[in-house]
Amino acid sequence: MRLNELASTLTIKHIIGSVDIRVSGIQTDSRKVTEGDLFICLPGHTVDGHNYAQQAMEKGTAALVVDRQLDIDLPQIIVKDCRYAMAVLADAFFGSPSKQMKVIGITGTNGKTTTAYLIEKIMNDHNVKTGLIGTIQMRYGGRTFPMSGTTPEALELQRSLHDMAASGTRCCVMEVSSHALEQGRVKGTDFRTAVFTNLTQDHLDYHNTMDEYRAAKGLFFSRMGNAFQSIQDKRKFVVLNADDPASAYFKNITSAEVVTYGLEEGVDVRATEISISAQGTDFHVDSFKGSTDIKLKMVGKFNVYNALGAITATLLEGVPLDEIKRSLESLSGVDGRVESVDAGQPFAVIVDYAHTPDGLENVLKTVDEFAVGRVLTVFGCGGDRDKTKRPIMGKIAAKYSDVVFVTSDNPRTEDPESILKDIEQGLIEDQVPQEKYQLIVDRRGAIQKAIDMASPEDVVLIAGKGHETYQLIGQTTHDFDDRIVAKEAIRGIQ
Ligand SMILES: CC(=O)N[C@H]1[C@@H](OP(=O)(O)OP(=O)(O)OC[C@H]2O[C@@H](n3ccc(=O)[nH]c3=O)[C@H](O)[C@@H]2O)O[C@H](CO)[C@@H](O)[C@@H]1O[C@H](C)C(=O)N[C@@H](C)C(=O)N[C@H](CCC(=O)O)C(=O)O
Ligand SMILES: Nc1ncnc2c1ncn2[C@@H]1O[C@H](COP(=O)(O)OP(=O)(O)OP(=O)(O)O)[C@@H](O)[C@H]1O
Numbered sequence: 001m002r003l004n005e006l007a008s009t010l011t012i013k014h015i016i017g018s019v020d021i022r023v024s025g026i027q028t029d030s031r032k033v034t035e036g037d038l039f040i041c042l043p044g045h046t047v048d049g050h051n052y053a054q055q056a057m058e059k060g061t062a063a064l065v066v067d068r069q070l071d072i073d074l075p076q077i078i079v080k081d082c083r084y085a086m087a088v089l090a091d092a093f094f095g096s097p098s099k100q101m102k103v104i105g106i107t108g109t110n111g112k113t114t115t116a117y118l119i120e121k122i123m124n125d126h127n128v129k130t131g132l133i134g135t136i137q138m139r140y141g142g143r144t145f146p147m148s149g150t151t152p153e154a155l156e157l158q159r160s161l162h163d164m165a166a167s168g169t170r171c172c173v174m175e176v177s178s179h180a181l182e183q184g185r186v187k188g189t190d191f192r193t194a195v196f197t198n199l200t201q202d203h204l205d206y207h208n209t210m211d212e213y214r215a216a217k218g219l220f221f222s223r224m225g226n227a228f229q230s231i232q233d234k235r236k237f238v239v240l241n242a243d244d245p246a247s248a249y250f251k252n253i254t255s256a257e258v259v260t261y262g263l264e265e266g267v268d269v270r271a272t273e274i275s276i277s278a279q280g281t282d283f284h285v286d287s288f289k290g291s292t293d294i295k296l297k298m299v300g301k302f303n304v305y306n307a308l309g310a311i312t313a314t315l316l317e318g319v320p321l322d323e324i325k326r327s328l329e330s331l332s333g334v335d336g337r338v339e340s341v342d343a344g345q346p347f348a349v350i351v352d353y354a355h356t357p358d359g360l361e362n363v364l365k366t367v368d369e370f371a372v373g374r375v376l377t378v379f380g381c382g383g384d385r386d387k388t389k390r391p392i393m394g395k396i397a398a399k400y401s402d403v404v405f406v407t408s409d410n411p412r413t414e415d416p417e418s419i420l421k422d423i424e425q426g427l428i429e430d431q432v433p434q435e436k437y438q439l440i441v442d443r444r445g446a447i448q449k450a451i452d453m454a455s456p457e458d459v460v461l462i463a464g465k466g467h468e469t470y471q472l473i474g475q476t477t478h479d480f481d482d483r484i485v486a487k488e489a490i491r492g493i494q
């Protein structure tokens with residue numbers, strides 16, 4: 001693409017040198033630059049991309065996007081905000097792919113991945129080729145790609161949406177994290193629908209306060225507009241969980257059409273008669289497109305909320321309720337979400353991705369409902385992440401479990417032992433007796449201990465890592481999969 005054509009999409013800019021050249025691609029990481037690329041210098045949280053412009057030039061970059069003139073002999077486009085420019089340029093370079101598909105985004109502290117999987121399943125069953133972008137993977141057209149986070153940077157995102165559209169994908173369901181919203185990763189993406197799951201404590205290392213965290217999530221809804229579009233296909237929807245207090249705030253800051261779901265009266269899509277067993281969750285749903293009974297194979301009241309979010313978003317795409325029911329009932333579950341590990345042992349072992357106070361409380365309440373024997377919980381908290389959630393999660397684990405094994409969950413660059421101590425602080429504050437918990441830094445050792453201690457009819461809950469297949473210690477990524485480690489531990493006692 002010609003750079004002058006690309007640059008014309010930026011309203012305010014100052015150009016140094018000639019941009020009447022061709023650029024073969026766009027990069028924000030100097031290490032990935034190839035001959036003829038446009039290099040956008042992003043001011044990062046740890047380093048400044050402007051410091052890598054020289055390296056990018058050595059690798060053959062054709063021109064730079066910068067927020068100040070650099071002493072480098074290359075054409076430069078000077079903009080006020082490089083991140084904003086990146087979103088605009090990526091959208092233009094890849095041919096506005098989000099406009100060629102229905103993009104359904106999901107934000108919220110918990111339930112994004114699960115809700116995304118449900119929507120993907122319903123839409124694909126309805127014969128609308130649907131792609132998925134989220135924590136576990138990106139997939140479309142029968143292909144899967146690994147993800148390093150939940151929501152890609154604007155550049156990667158537009159590239160992926162372009163590839164999806166080119167492969168015939170007509171709908172994309174994606175998770176939108178609060179980091180992504182705050183960093184403008186989804187700017188330039190034209191969303192059809194924005195779904196909200198819930199807002200509870202997480203990421204306070206990054207957002208500082210719950211108000212700031214809510215404001216970051218709010219960016220998703222405030223950018224949705226166009227409610228009075230006369231063409232049905234171009235309308236925009238905001239789907240809110242009316243049982244979460246943050247929804248009242250989001251409702252006020254959007255100009256898109258608001259559609260609500262929840263368990264209380266007065267919502268557009270409502271679940272009643274919820275019944276939960278170890279085999280699944282049944283409920284009745286009343287919606288603006290009829291009523292039905294649904295039998296989910298997934299357990300937990302929280303999954304009723306995830307199902308309601310998915311039902312609402314897909315009803316808005318015109319999928320009939322009886323088709324939605326069939327799709328939801330045929331899905332056995334999502335990788336690493338309340339996933340049973342069965343190696344022939346006489347007790348239950350469940351691996352779950354709960355890594356926030358609310359997530360942990362929800363999964364433990366569910367486990368408590370169907371556990372006949374004791375509940376033994378293995379969990380930890382991530383390093384270089386919200387420290388304030390650690391003692392809270394300690395308290396929750398002790399409240400709902402008979403025995404707690406506090407262990408490591410991606411300590412990253414922090415001292416693993418001190419993370420365990422932060423969690424223990426909550427146990428001490430709640431005067432949890434010492435015989436009720438153990439601190440075991442080595443996660444494999446903690447899982448083994450819990451399994452050694454389990455008696456028939458007990459439940460061992462291993463929380464926090466779910467689908468993850470690694471343990472991040474320092475800068476090193478070690479192979480680690482709770483499901484495999486649990487099976488090995490079970491075999492060890494057989
Ligand atoms: C806090 C945060 O979100 N950081 C993200 C951010 O990093 P950063 O601002 O520190 O970037 P940086 O390393 O300072 O680099 C600045 C610029 O210099 C460039 N650079 C750097 C080095 C070099 O040699 N050459 C070069 O060009 C980089 O490519 C970048 O463009 O931009 C990077 C590039 O896009 C991201 O990889 C990085 O995510 C880090 C890995 C991360 O851990 N993010 C997590 C917290 C996150 O975003 N998580 C959410 C999910 C949370 C949830 O679902 O609960 C997510 O959306 O994934
Ligand atoms: N609607 C919900 N409300 C509360 N907790 C939930 C809900 N859905 C799932 N959970 C719990 O949170 C965990 C993570 O669920 P899921 O992966 O769907 O959330 P997520 O929002 O995608 O998380 P992440 O921010 O890490 O991407 C689950 O394993 C479960 O314990």
Ligand SMILES: N[C@H](CCC[C@H](N)C(=O)O)C(=O)O
Pocket residue numbers: 135150355381382383385409410464465468
């Ligand atoms: N997407 C979340 C997941 C956390 C999962 C937990 N296993 C951890 O590493 O803290 C994050 O990156 O904060």
Ligand SMILES: [Mg+2]
Pocket residue numbers: 112113114134135136150175
């Ligand atoms: Mg997720």
